[in-house]
Amino acid sequence: MAQAPLLNVHHLQKKFGQFHALTDVDFKIYPGEVFGFIGPNGAGKSTTIRILLGLIRASGGQATLFGQDVWRDSVAIHRRIAYVPGDVTLWPNMSGGEIIDMFLRLNGDRHSDKTETLIKKFGLDPRKKARTYSKGNRQKVALIAAFSMDADFYIFDEPTSGLDPLNEQTFQAEVLALKARGKSVLLSSHILSEVEKMCDRIGIIREGRIVETGTLADMRHLTRTTVDVQTTAPVTDVAALAGVHGVTVETDHHVTFAVDADQLTAIMAFLTEKGLVALTTTPPTLEDLFMRYYQGADQAVDGK
Ligand SMILES: Nc1ncnc2c1ncn2[C@@H]1O[C@H](COP(=O)(O)OP(=O)(O)OP(=O)(O)O)[C@@H](O)[C@H]1O
Ligand SMILES: [Mg+2]
Structure with missing residues (x-):
């Protein structure tokens, strides 16, 4: 991309005592x-975000936002960012509406028509004291404040873990509206469908290290198609071919397995030679790919 990045995280590290929470975060x-x-x-998502917010200091590496150092220039950076954590704590004796206005004032913004619209869209009763709010309602307070801010960079750390499906939809629509206005968003989430629907690029972090970054299209290249095939000639030797994983032998003439996207053509040619009797292929989902990263290093994409 020709444009300069808004956020540049390079070889970021964080130690808590002897524990290396981040060893190499780069995106x-x-x-x-x-x-x-x-x-x-x-894995280190919230730790990375807390460093970006200037709440804790990195032990090594660099992170700049708007070209400014996230630790040294955190005051200047804060005026241009909006942040929503997953576990929102609020002042118990203030009403939701008062807290929204206070968040806005702290950021140099004020209550606007947009704020009113958001309160309606998320269905929040702003007159109730925060201590009476459910988890989802507390999240709504922080989300309404963030979406009504005129920030340049929005950071969401698992912002929808307490939202019902309707409010989840509202959240997604508001993020896409920010994107349409040219704003940038960092979204940490365990809701893979949310990530798949909204994100242009994805970074996967494991044990304090970014193990994969790319567009959804890039990631799809890493996915595997599931094949269930019956042939006239014995077909169990498919297991020896490159790009074939997890072979289950039903009979000598009937196997199921997963195949890497880049080996699909070669495998199909091989199967055709065996004389096809029946063939079912199931397209890969990104969820399958993500799950492999969640499951463990021994099952990582390259199979090493
Ligand atoms: N203040 C701290 N002191 C010591 N260890 C910490 C501290 N904060 C985080 N850690 C450790 O650093 C690692 C990364 O934690 P972090 O909260 O960044 O994970 P995460 O990716 O946000 O996870 P989750 O998906 O559960 O939110 C964890 O092992 C955690 O226990
Ligand atoms: Mg976290």
Whole structure:
């Protein structure tokens, strides 16, 4: 991409005592991009985000937002970002409406028509004291404030874990509206369908290290098609071919397996030679790919 990145994270590291929470976190986010940040519990997503927010200091590497250092220039950066965490804590004795307005004032913004529209869209009763709100309602308070801010960069760390499906839809629509206005978004989420629907590029983090970044199209190249085939000649030797994984032998003439996208043509030619009796292929989903990353290094995409 010719544009300069808005966020540039390079070889970021974080130690808590002797524990290396982040060993090598490396990614960029460009203007107008929605970037999905996914990975198992404890992988380092929130730690990375807390460094970007200037809440904790990195032990090594660099992170710049708008070309400014996230630690040294955090005050200037804060005026241009909006942040929503997954576990929103609010002042118990203030009403939701008062808290929204306070979040806005703290960011140099004010209550606008947009704020009113968002309160209606998310169906929040802003007159109730925060202590009476459910988890989802607390999240709505933070989301309404963030979406009514005129920020340049929006950071969401599992923002929808307490939202019902209707509010989840509202969240997705608002993120896409930000993107349409050229804003950039960092979205950490365990809801893979949400990531698949909204994100232009994705970074996968495991054990403090980014193991994959790319567009959804890039990721699809890494996916596998499931094949169930019956042939006239014995077909069990398909297991020896490159790109074939997880072969289940039903009979000598009937096997199921998964095949890497880039080997599909070669495998189909091989099967055709065997004389096809029946063939079912199931297209890959990104969810399958993500799950492999969640499951463990020994099942990672390259099979190593
Ligand atoms: N203040 C801290 N002191 C010590 N260890 C910490 C601290 N904060 C985080 N960690 C550790 O760093 C690792 C990364 O945690 P982090 O919260 O960034 O994970 P995450 O990817 O956000 O996970 P989740 O999906 O569960 O939110 C974990 O092993 C966690 O226990
Ligand atoms: Mg987290």
